[in-house]
Amino acid sequence: MLMRGLPKPETLQAAFENHLQRFFAQHQASFRYGEMLEPIFYDLCEFVGRKGKRIRPLLFLLTHRALGGEKPENDEGLLDCAVALELLHSFILIHDDVIDRSETRRGLPTFHKLAERRLSVLSAAERTGRNVAIVVGDMVFALAVKTLHEADVEPVVRNEMVSQFLAYAADTGGGEIFDVLMGVRDITRVSAEDVAKMYYLKTTRYTFEAPCVMGAMLAGVGKAQVEALRRVTEPLGLAFQIDNDLQEFARFVSGDLSSSADLLEGKKTFLMLEAYEHLDEVDRTFLQMCLSAPTRTESTILKIQGLVRKADAVSRLRNRSLELFSKAESAVADEAWTEAQQLGLAEVFRAVRSRFTALSTRAV
């Protein structure tokens, strides 16, 4: 049960999806670069329109409301800010998928794979598909910033929001490079702190902090309250990321290889670090070799699974995730907020968490 005044996430998501469809209908004209580019625009609408968890728009709209902001369902300005956050996410996914050469996203082809299909008659379709996706990602980023910059909300706050939004985007890039560089680094030279810092920059900042901080700013709260929010979103983001690692691993164990890009790429996830830390010397060396090989075969992956089990890494991390959720929960009880605000925020994070858990096996 949500507290009185806080809209149900389902109602809010429906309003958001409607607004997103209207947004694309309005922006079709600005993508009129001739018939060659039309199919690419339709692919983009389909890609962004895929039903994901919409964590960022919902977190933004709910936090804004919980801290005393206006009813969000029919507010065009607020919904545009929410669209900007979702477009930022889409841009990041499009480039991320090119970088990782992932083939599926939310159970359907990644954007560069969609572009590749459009070009399937060509010999260079694969590379051309990735090239188109790099540029479409850039355009979506430009559109995200433009949407926020022109949103019909209080101009002084909006100005500050645009600055923050761009700083979040840059940090996400910093985290992404971190991820790429750690991916090619030997596991013996990567620490759990490195991984935590990488995820903080790459995911937590734009997924949890940006929506909450922007929602709070528009609700008119002060600096101390914004700072207090960051003390909630940092453990929350880390907890979600660990959950994400665990869910990916569970899907993988159940036989769904397509959603296991991280494992296939040999990424240094929390799970790998946790396993590595709790194995003996022989097993460590083996894990190290598996991860540093240029590609991983099915039997290598099965061996990695075995080592993860042997180190009891899953239950260790599950406990760590629960601890972090508790830490976030305690941080909500901060005197920077009124009691009503604390109740509202606790409600928001519970709603987002249950949503994440319920949908996470379908979409990431």
Next chain:
Amino acid sequence: MLMRGLPKPETLQAAFENHLQRFFAQHQASFRYGEMLEPIFYDLCEFVGRKGKRIRPLLFLLTHRALGGEKPENDEGLLDCAVALELLHSFILIHDDVIDRSETRRGLPTFHKLAERRLSVLSAAERTGRNVAIVVGDMVFALAVKTLHEADVEPVVRNEMVSQFLAYAADTGGGEIFDVLMGVRDITRVSAEDVAKMYYLKTTRYTFEAPCVMGAMLAGVGKAQVEALRRVTEPLGLAFQIDNDLQEFARFVSGDLSSSADLLEGKKTFLMLEAYEHLDEVDRTFLQMCLSAPTRTESTILKIQGLVRKADAVSRLRNRSLELFSKAESAVADEAWTEAQQLGLAEVFRAVRSRFTALSTRAV
């Protein structure tokens, strides 16, 4: 001789280069993502700091002054806007070079090649270098928008400038996709109009129109005057692009293969279109085959050169470029501007043109 009050391009460029160095020194802290990323920041400073023609910053600062704006040399706000334009250009170059897999830029390694060198011990250095460059490009774009958004200039105009800047960036993306798609299309299905439209979107908009329009907006001119500017920059941009094609071809004929990415990639440049249009059926078929092959060998390239000569495409295009420069010159004599403004603008475009011609064999 420049008219009184209009600073010399050399003086202005010196002020710009100084400001750019200070800018990077100030922004070093915001790139502090740990020791792993430090070398990448230094590579970025070197890349952006390379002495190019700086057409965009100079065009912005000179147009602003010619239309009655303040002296630009010591104005931090104006210089920040100029930096934003140069960063937009750097971002576009970084992604463009990844897409074309170019190896040199301004006589030095492209950004992804710099990143690749940093990673040279790795087996996947080449791909990882490109991945790093994709993300660094994204971060530079974010930094460009942020710099403009936070520049100390008149806030109402700045707001409108940010919207325009983002629209220009999106159009550049549209032109880039156009370019990618035309690159893999058969020359029989590409028209000179397509190529002109592609260059207008991909280059003219952000290289000529954006700096001039933004300079004019800050100088406080009205809508009609901004519209009149666009009638100058459109033929000017096309003329520069044709010159660029011709210069690349000349460098290539003189034996400098490294600066001929377009030819090596089989791009549909004005030169190729012009040659194709003026050849007989047999030669056309041959040119078509040369361009559509997955890669071009030295002997293919020599054959293409021969066909370009046979069609007399170089002198035809040189005439076309001169016509377009004249068209731009006539468009300056527009009653939307005062006589002093007309004289100033004519001076600006002459200065940029001579600068372009003088430096063009060194850097693009």
